[in-house]
Amino acid sequence: xxxxxxxxxLVAIIFSLSFGLTKISYSDGHGGGMAVPKIEVxxxxxxxxxxxxxxxxxxxKAMFFTEKLDGLSVLIGGKVHKLxxxxxxxxYDQTADDLFSYGxxxxxxxxxxxxxxxxxxxxYLYSTSNKYxxxxxxxxxxxxxxxxxxxxxxxxxxxxxxxxxxxxKDIQFKPYASDQPFGxxxxxxxGRIRIGPDGYLWVGTGDRHRGICPQDNTLICxxxxxxxxxxxxxxxxxIAADKRIYTYGHRNVQGIDFRPSDGRAFTAEHGPWHxxxxxxxVNGGNGGWDPAEKRGxxxxxxxxxxxxxxxxxxxxxxxxxxxxxxxxxxxxxDLMPPAWQNNGYSQGTGSAAFLxxxxxxxxxxxxxxxxxxxxxxxxxxxxxxxxxDIADNxxxxxxxxxxxxxxxxxxxxxxxxxxxALYVSTDEGGIYKVTASH
Amino acid sequence: xxxxxxxxxxSLFFVSKSYSNDIDAGNERFHKNCHNCHGRAGMGVASYPxxxxxxxxxxxxxxxxxxxxxxxxxxxxxMIMMAKKLxxxxxxxxxxxxxxxx
Numbered sequence: 001x002x003x004x005x006x007x008x009x010l011v012a013i014i015f016s017l018s019f020g021l022t023k024i025s026y027s028d029g030h031g032g033g034m035a036v037p038k039i040e041v042x043x044x045x046x047x048x049x050x051x052x053x054x055x056x057x058x059x060x061k062a063m064f065f066t067e068k069l070d071g072l073s074v075l076i077g078g079k080v081h082k083l084x085x086x087x088x089x090x091x092y093d094q095t096a097d098d099l100f101s102y103g104x105x106x107x108x109x110x111x112x113x114x115x116x117x118x119x120x121x122x123x124y125l126y127s128t129s130n131k132y133x134x135x136x137x138x139x140x141x142x143x144x145x146x147x148x149x150x151x152x153x154x155x156x157x158x159x160x161x162x163x164x165x166x167x168x169k170d171i172q173f174k175p176y177a178s179d180q181p182f183g184x185x186x187x188x189x190x191g192r193i194r195i196g197p198d199g200y201l202w203v204g205t206g207d208r209h210r211g212i213c214p215q216d217n218t219l220i221c222x223x224x225x226x227x228x229x230x231x232x233x234x235x236x237x238x239i240a241a242d243k244r245i246y247t248y249g250h251r252n253v254q255g256i257d258f259r260p261s262d263g264r265a266f267t268a269e270h271g272p273w274h275x276x277x278x279x280x281x282v283n284g285g286n287g288g289w290d291p292a293e294k295r296g297x298x299x300x301x302x303x304x305x306x307x308x309x310x311x312x313x314x315x316x317x318x319x320x321x322x323x324x325x326x327x328x329x330x331x332x333x334d335l336m337p338p339a340w341q342n343n344g345y346s347q348g349t350g351s352a353a354f355l356x357x358x359x360x361x362x363x364x365x366x367x368x369x370x371x372x373x374x375x376x377x378x379x380x381x382x383x384x385x386x387x388x389d390i391a392d393n394x395x396x397x398x399x400x401x402x403x404x405x406x407x408x409x410x411x412x413x414x415x416x417x418x419x420x421a422l423y424v425s426t427d428e429g430g431i432y433k434v435t436a437s438h
Numbered sequence: 439x440x441x442x443x444x445x446x447x448x449s450l451f452f453v454s455k456s457y458s459n460d461i462d463a464g465n466e467r468f469h470k471n472c473h474n475c476h477g478r479a480g481m482g483v484a485s486y487p488x489x490x491x492x493x494x495x496x497x498x499x500x501x502x503x504x505x506x507x508x509x510x511x512x513x514x515x516x517m518i519m520m521a522k523k524l525x526x527x528x529x530x531x532x533x534x535x536x537x538x539x540x
Contacts, residue, residue: 050484105484181516182512182516183515184512184513308515372484374474374475376519376520377519381471410483428477428478
């Protein structure tokens with residue numbers, strides 16, 4: 001047994017002791033010649049307010065997690081310590097009143113630790129904030145800087161945060177209700193943040209129900225950012241209008257992760273009643289989402305947003321919607337074609353994480369993708385975690401199978417822990433640990 | 439007088455039995471697709487509200503209004519679409535089920 005294997009086992013033992021896990025399901029599909037892993041699901045935490053994302057220290061002793069409606073906490077030594085609360089929250093070490101949630105899609109979303117966290121103690125956090133509204137946000141048809149990325153310093157004992165610096169202040173936000181399904185304020189914020197193999201911070205954003213957003217590039221909405229720890233764009237980013245932008249033309253980026261074999265970035269995106277997608281990103285590339293009215297052969301749309309047209313209040317064949325406002329519009333020469341789309345359906349793609357480590361057997365290197373489950377029209381709900389085997393060129397998939405979870409939930413956040421297990425948060429309020437062995 | 443009490447007891451029994459059947463039918467209907475948004479046992483998830491423990495007359499009223507196409511709140515488009523397919527009986531049993539749980 002080499003040192004790495006010993007270390008992995010040690011970290012796994014620390015996790016088990018620290019979190020007091022309760023086994024809730026078990027699926028044994030292995031056997032025979034193929035390395036099909038045994039999948040076991042255990043409860044880490046339950047009873048939370050929309051847990052959205054998790055981040056782990058390298059030694060596996062601490063798990064930071066966000067609750068969309070409440071704030072940021074850390075689980076360490078089997079105890080939860082509440083660190084940063086949003087307005088109206090209670091029991092936190094400190095609260096920040098500019099951070100808020102209406103109880104809809106907005107709130108405290110992504111969390112990730114810096115690649116040099118062990119030395120610099122830096123944690124990044126994505127949230128809705130009213131601090132930078134300024135003169136904007138008076139209507140849905142103007143600039144509204146309402147989502148931010150913060151940088152915090154974590155104390156040695158992990159139980160408090162300090163030195164807040166807002167490194168991105170101008171991610172767009174929807175301030176008012178509009179004439180759309182899911183039409184409330186706070187729609188489509190993106191919010192997933194991850195550290196890439198190059199140590200840069202990647203930030204997924206959403207179109208915030210504004211038609212012009214994804215193809216605009218002077219506004220931070222419907223784009224993926226690649227920035228440094230101070231919020232400056234990576235020098236190699238190719239979008240001239242804003243050097244922070246890596247890709248544009250996205251609808252609502254819910255998942256970002258990096259393929260272990262080559263470091264390529266992939267996003268998982270939530271489709272508009274058609275075509276959830278997984279896409280390999282290309283520097284400067286276009287996701288192909290353009291919900292603006294009076295483009296691509298479309299006429300005017302409700303509140304200048306064609307994202308659910310041509311018939312936004314009734315069920316209809318998803319293919320007809322896809323033809324009217326495609327997720328990946330082939331009008332664009334710089335289109336990044338998706339590697340996978342959900343058989344024409346939108347069932348609500350959540351987060352995604354590549355499975356790393358020999359413990360995952362034949363699933364190693366595949367992308368675990370949460371599907372929350374949305375059943376409109378005649379679309380089946382389909383709550384599940386897919387294991388997607390993406391082709392080397394990133395333009396197709398070789399296979400898709402379902403993770404045998406033994407339960408059905410709205411799978412919102414997926415993160416691979418340092419112990420090689422997949423950690424999954426659900427809208428129902430739980431965080432679960434999915435282990436694989438064979 | 440004895441026959442009066444017998445009729446009363448039998449009536450209560452059948453009413454109770456019928457109500458219980460409604461709850462069972464409502465449970466089944468709710469978990470056909472409503473739970474996808476409103477969560478198991480109607481506790482609400484994400485931006486979808488809690489619907490368990492509400493008064494049955496309130497649930498019947500809301501579902502009827504959505505079914506007629508009336509907009510009430512930000513997710514009306516979704517609820518109108520879902521409610522359009524509901525029969526009177528389905529609305530009644532959903533109300534019986536949701537009002538019976540917390």
